[in-house]
Amino acid sequence: MNPSESERGTKQREMMAKVPARYSGRAHWAFINVTTVGGVCLCVALLEHPLWWEWLFVPGFFVFANAFEWWIHRGPMHHPTRGLRMLYVRHTLQHHVFYPADDMSFRDPRELFYVLFPPFALPVLLIVNLPIPLLLGSLVSANLAWLFFASVLSYYFVYEWFHFAHHLRQDSWLGRRALVGWFRRHHTRHHELALMEKGNFNVSFPLWDWLLGTMLPEDDGQMGTTGDAS
Numbered sequence: 001m002n003p004s005e006s007e008r009g010t011k012q013r014e015m016m017a018k019v020p021a022r023y024s025g026r027a028h029w030a031f032i033n034v035t036t037v038g039g040v041c042l043c044v045a046l047l048e049h050p051l052w053w054e055w056l057f058v059p060g061f062f063v064f065a066n067a068f069e070w071w072i073h074r075g076p077m078h079h080p081t082r083g084l085r086m087l088y089v090r091h092t093l094q095h096h097v098f099y100p101a102d103d104m105s106f107r108d109p110r111e112l113f114y115v116l117f118p119p120f121a122l123p124v125l126l127i128v129n130l131p132i133p134l135l136l137g138s139l140v141s142a143n144l145a146w147l148f149f150a151s152v153l154s155y156y157f158v159y160e161w162f163h164f165a166h167h168l169r170q171d172s173w174l175g176r177r178a179l180v181g182w183f184r185r186h187h188t189r190h191h192e193l194a195l196m197e198k199g200n201f202n203v204s205f206p207l208w209d210w211l212l213g214t215m216l217p218e219d220d221g222q223m224g225t226t227g228d229a230s
């Protein structure tokens with residue numbers, strides 16, 4: 001059951017008071033866009049005469065990234081895990097508490113502190129996945145290593161844009177797009193406190209939710225239509 005509106009308002013105010021005074025949501029959003037797009041450009045610039053079959057790995061890297069998104073969201077982001085507890089705190093105890101299913105939209109750029117991954121998440125993600133490009137680079141080709149990095153950075157960019165759009169006001173220009181509406185309903189269903197550990201773990205394309213049977217049934221059409229009136 002979701003908390004009452006007054007309880008939620010109090011909790012949100014308490015959480016906003018904990019956002020560092022010098023935090024800027026706009027700078028955070030710009031940082032994510034600049035680092036991911038810049039990183040992809042750098043990786044592509046480092047390719048040396050890529051062959052057609054090397055490009056064919058890119059869709060595979062995206063499917064891998066989609067599986068990783070599903071796994072890390074279903075696992076450490078919703079269950080305290082040794083060494084990864086910060087993921088659980090930031091996602092389950094902060095993001096989900098701040099944005100219950102009937103109050104999904106952020107009202108102030110400073111709220112992006114509770115929507116976007118923290119700036120250190122991207123370098124950590126690249127380091128965790130480092131064995132893969134190292135193996136590809138030593139066993140196959142340096143191009144595959146750069147294409148892997150480019151794919152992960154592209155995927156991260158896409159993920160953050162999807163999640164940003166899910167929490168945008170529904171009456172914003174982007175929020176009014178029909179496709180954005182479908183994906184937002186998918187994610188809003190996951191924000192139901194009773195359902196958050198059960199399904200819709202893909203925040204972007206729900207490929208692995210579909211493959212692994214964790215697609216939650218559609219709601220009655222009302223979810224995601226409230227909470228934008230503030």
Ligand SMILES: [Zn+2]
Pocket residue numbers: 095099163166167187191
């Ligand atoms: Zn969310």
Ligand SMILES: [Zn+2]
Pocket residue numbers: 073077078091096190196
């Ligand atoms: Zn979640």
